[in-house]
């Protein structure tokens with residue numbers, strides 16, 4: 177080695193290892209700073225919002241949240257100014273100003289100090305957790321409670337175990353729903369001069385948040401007060417002859433209070449007593465011999481201008497279901513000895529309500545609506561049978577307990593208008609056959625499963641316009657997905673259609689075997 | 696000589712570390728950018744700070760893809776104008792589809808003609824005929840569309856308790872010929 181070259185070499189030796197250390201440090205620091213550790217924190221609300229999980233960035237000792245998530249938690253808006261590098265977070269008239277790379281938060285006359293500076297990552301402002309647990313609640317006059325051991329942030333009325341009350345109008349009264357964050361007992365005292373008094377031991381909430389003056393209905397106001405170790409809720413009506421009924425529901429825990437004008441909630445029978453006004457007993461056992469499967473109405477879905485679902489290679493739901501309906505009709509008539517009427521014989525559009533009206537007018541014993549499914553997702557596949565739900569999400573036992581309220585519920589959106597009465601009756605029609613419809617759906621799903629090798633999606637419930645008002649056991653069948661390439665090919669093949677029809681036929685026959693002769 | 700050899704080793708180590716570091720940063724940024732929204736015409740970029748615009752974070756529910764479930768995505772919309780106006784922007788964002796995971800549950804062509812929130816917390820959502828015209832149909836498809844709208848509005852706006860669907864000012868009977876939309880749908884029933 178030449179001595180001449182040694183000097184720069186010395187310099188290099190002296191400086192590069194140092195530089196390497198700096199690089200290494202920078203890289204390690206960079207990784208530590210920007211790595212998302214994948215953890216979430218849980219946010220629980222007391223304003224009735226669903227709880228949610230929001231991501232956390234762990235930077236050495238500090239926990240950071242996205243300012244977008246924090247804003248949503250407090251229902252605040254945000255405005256960024258790149259010149260001043262400041263973000264104004266606003267909730268109503270309160271505002272807090274954050275500055276990039278600073279710990280100071282200005283809000284009103286106060287200046288708060290965060291333990292770590294506000295930072296920016298990939299164009300998103302990140303703020304220390306303490307902004308959400310301490311600074312913003314104070315600045316916005318809201319409360320928040322952070323539990324580090326469970327990673328849970330409770331926001332709003334933090335001590336509360338009752339969310340703000342929700343009300344639904346019933347034709348003869350008002351339904352109040354108390355959503356609880358834990359199960360609570362209640363005691364209802366109906367005999368008070370001022371109204372209905374409900375005491376909930378262990379209940380905690382800001383009385384002001386629970387109290388409400390109602391604009392409509394027979395309840396003038398609901399007022400809550402903290403009393404002893406619980407809360408008292410007083411329902412103040414504008415008349416004295418009311419009755420109250422209370423039930424409790426689970427998942428989430430709820431107490432439902434219906435206050436109604438007393439009287440027979442059963443709808444008065446019209447003089448001509450059409451089929452939909454008969455009781456289910458009268459329908460299912462109208463002969464001395466009991467129920468008999470004599471007439472089935474099959475409804476091929478869609479038709480005419482309404483093509484229904486479409487496959488990628490041009491298959492149309494209206495065409496497939498008409499063919500399947502014809503084949504099922506032939507099989508039921510030839511093999512089963514049952515009379516069948518189709519709601520449409522050809523490619524034409526029949527208004528949806530007219531289809532069940534037809535079945536009612538014909539005094540049919542079963543109503544089967546045949547469809548093909550569709551999804552935007554081409555991978556979706558399988559077969560399913562639906563029956564009508566009363567009110568989606570309502571627990572079955574509650575429905576059983578609350579038959580009269582169901583009638584009320586179904587008609588609630590129509591208010592008290594006289595003209596809505598037939599619709600209420602109409603809704604009630606199918607709900608009276610809920611258990612039979614459910615049985616029929618189960619049997620058809622099982623018999624299809626024995627014939628088909630496609631995916632069994634199970635029996636489901638939904639609120640259908642096509643089943644609404646049917647005064648007989650009624651189901652809606654989805655044979656396969658027109659939007660799934662391989663199922664579209666199946667739907668085109670006579671072999672698959674044949675298997676589908678066999679499956680449907682078997683289900684109907686099983687239902688007949690179980691119900692025929694029953695009184 | 697001993698020193699020189701050590702220098703070479705050190706250089707190689709440093710070079711490797713730097714390369715690994717750069718690669719890590721690049722890969723990370725690419726992953727990030729994929730998840731991050733692209734610039735949109737009427738809305739601020741989801742998530743990123745937007746100069747001078749007041750925004751609000753909402754939760755959008757999209758189809759989960761190969762299952763019947765829904766996936767949520769946080770999105771920034773322009774704030775202001777009250778709950779109905781913000782709900783309208785939220786439904787428009789929903790129609791534009793997800794920026795991260797999932798699939799749209801509403802046809803992209805869907806337009807929102809008007810929104811109105813009554814005193815009982817019922818949102819009258821008046822949609823253009825494109826919703827039905829461009830819909831893919833089926834009970835599953837219909838269910839997904841309705842539940843995506845109901846869950847989105849319910850999660851972001853506690854003031855909205857129910858939704859009534861209208862089409863160009865007229866009550867909507869059904870979307871694709873199955874579900875009953877003639878009555879208001881309660882947000883609580885779709886949770």
Ligand SMILES: [Zn+2]
Pocket residue numbers: 477478484485493547548833834872873
């Ligand atoms: Zn259909």
